[in-house]
Amino acid sequence: MPPADPFDDDKLREECGVFGVVGVTDASNFVALGLHALQHRGQEAGGIVTHDVETGFSQQRRMGLVRDNFTSAAMMERLPGTIGIGHVRYSTAGSKGQTAMRDVQPFFGEFSMGGAAIAHNGNITNALSLRRELIERGSIFQSSSDSECIIHLMARSMGRNIPDRMEEALRKVEGAFSIVAMTRTKLIGCRDPLGVRPLVLGKIGDGWALASETCALDIIGAEFVREIEPGEMVVVTEKGVASHFPFRPNRARFCIFEHVYFSRPDSILGGRSVYETRENIGRELAKENPVDADLVCPVPDSGTPAAIGYSLESGIPYAMGIIRNQYMGRTFIEPTESIRNMGVRLKLNVNRALIKGKRVILVDDSVVRGTTSRKIKEMILDAGAAEVHFRIASPPTQWPCFYGVDTPQRDKLLAATMTEDEMRDHLGVDSLKFISLNGLYRAVGEAKGRDPNAPAYCDACFSGEYPVAPSDMIEQGFQAKTAAE
Numbered sequence: 089m090p091p092a093d094p095f096d097d098d099k100l101r102e103e104c105g106v107f108g109v110v111g112v113t114d115a116s117n118f119v120a121l122g123l124h125a126l127q128h129r130g131q132e133a134g135g136i137v138t139h140d141v142e143t144g145f146s147q148q149r150r151m152g153l154v155r156d157n158f159t160s161a162a163m164m165e166r167l168p169g170t171i172g173i174g175h176v177r178y179s180t181a182g183s184k185g186q187t188a189m190r191d192v193q194p195f196f197g198e199f200s201m202g203g204a205a206i207a208h209n210g211n212i213t214n215a216l217s218l219r220r221e222l223i224e225r226g227s228i229f230q231s232s233s234d235s236e237c238i239i240h241l242m243a244r245s246m247g248r249n250i251p252d253r254m255e256e257a258l259r260k261v262e263g264a265f266s267i268v269a270m271t272r273t274k275l276i277g278c279r280d281p282l283g284v285r286p287l288v289l290g291k292i293g294d295g296w297a298l299a300s301e302t303c304a305l306d307i308i309g310a311e312f313v314r315e316i317e318p319g320e321m322v323v324v325t326e327k328g329v330a331s332h333f334p335f336r337p338n339r340a341r342f343c344i345f346e347h348v349y350f351s352r353p354d355s356i357l358g359g360r361s362v363y364e365t366r367e368n369i370g371r372e373l374a375k376e377n378p379v380d381a382d383l384v385c386p387v388p389d390s391g392t393p394a395a396i397g398y399s400l401e402s403g404i405p406y407a408m409g410i411i412r413n414q415y416m417g418r419t420f421i422e423p424t425e426s427i428r429n430m431g432v433r434l435k436l437n438v439n440r441a442l443i444k445g446k447r448v449i450l451v452d453d454s455v456v457r458g459t460t461s462r463k464i465k466e467m468i469l470d471a472g473a474a475e476v477h478f479r480i481a482s483p484p485t486q487w488p489c490f491y492g493v494d495t496p497q498r499d500k501l502l503a504a505t506m507t508e509d510e511m512r513d514h515l516g517v518d519s520l521k522f523i524s525l526n527g528l529y530r531a532v533g534e535a536k537g538r539d540p541n542a543p544a545y546c547d548a549c550f551s552g553e554y555p556v557a558p559s560d561m562i563e564q565g566f567q568a569k570t571a572a573e
């Protein structure tokens with residue numbers, strides 16, 4: 089399957105979004121809406137599982153977008169019940185880059201005490217060794233997804249009920265996991281001990297919802313109650329929420345890149361709107377890296393709040409120098425070679441009248457391979473810009489993510505192979521500057537910046553300091569950061 093569009097090829101991609109609801113009529117409608125709001129977290133495939141007292145468990149999985157699969161009355165009739173969970177996916181483990189139907193979540197398992205479905209956002213860093221061990225002990229895997237390990241571990245547990253079995257299974261799992269699961273009557277949510285990936289709780293009428301982000305609560309009219317805590321497991325029924333802490337206490341290390349790029353700007357993270365944080369990032373970027381120019385332009389859409397912040401801080405006017413074609417979906421045309429070669433022009437167009445003769449600051453959220461940045465720079469120069477200055481709202485991305493974000497191998501990351509000056513020359517721009525890691529920490533609310541002895545966030549893709557050792561990858565030859573680096 090080709091990438092969702094040629095432009096997205098040069099971005100880190102969030103892997104999955106999860107959603108669940110209990111205690112509502114027609115749960116599947118709520119799940120579909122929630123998944124639709126989380127579509128930015130995964131566009132390759134989606135699935136919904138529900139339970140109804142009369143018909144039992146129902147499940148539907150489809151390739152493609154929620155709006156193309158889970159909107160018809162006929163589909164919703166196949167998913168009856170007052171409890172349901174769902175998942176949208178972009179594959180990071182399993183059949184990477186080419187989702188197979190058997191890897192589409194939620195996964196379902198039948199246990200002696202009843203069925204359970206589970207959907208997972210993140211990445212299990214010891215999945216290979218767990219899988220090997222489970223296969224040796226007789227487990228038969230149906231998919232190539234690391235999340236299936238959890239179902240097999242639950243099957244082997246002696247726990248008396250499904251939440252107990254899930255607790256026991258998750259204690260053996262390492263890495264990043266925000267999980268939404270369900271039994272016939274219980275909705276279960278759990279975050280890994282470091283809380284790397286997000287998970288929030290909402291209230292809707294007499295029912296409850298769990299979601300990767302608050303924007304998915306908004307769409308169904310649910311009230312945001314709170315974030316699930318790192319290392320917390322909640323078991324939610326129509327009667328209320330029971331909270332457990334099954335893991336050894338640990339210092340939280342939420343993914344700092346959620347603030348920069350992955351989460352939707354209208355979501356709330358850590359008590360603040362993502363939009364506001366991104367504007368702060370732009371302000372910090374302007375303080376750290378000023379430059380004389382005529383216009384501040386975002387690379388749409390993800391660079392927009394940071395560009396506004398940069399403009400407010402610097403006093404340089406903000407302008408929409410690049411216009412995004414909102415309707416360039418994957419269904420527009422088959423991406424043949426000649427069309428794909430048009431690359432970023434399919435998605436973005438320069439506002440020539442505005443750009444001609446101007447010194448332009450372009451604000452983008454990140455530089456991954458640098459291929460898109462080069463094309464955008466060419467487009468801006470073709471339109472007659474006098475100077476092009478790139479300002480990047482994240483530090484140089486030098487290391488791959490092993491916690492559920494699709495990253496190229498290290499040698500494909502521009503910042504892993506070049507210095508900042510070399511990158512500037514490679515991109516052919518007048519200047520290139522990144523926000524510092526300390527500046528990013530300040531922008532997300534850590535007034536003193538990053539504490540090197542106890543960082544408040546996961547920032548491994550910038551620092552190379554992995555809060556959970558990526559054991560499977562190390563076994564496969566990944567070279568972790570050395571003391572000298």
Ligand code: SF4
Pocket residue numbers: 284343344345346488489490491492493546547548549550
């Ligand atoms: S490595 Fe980067 S993208 Fe991955 S969880 Fe950590 S901060 Fe987020």
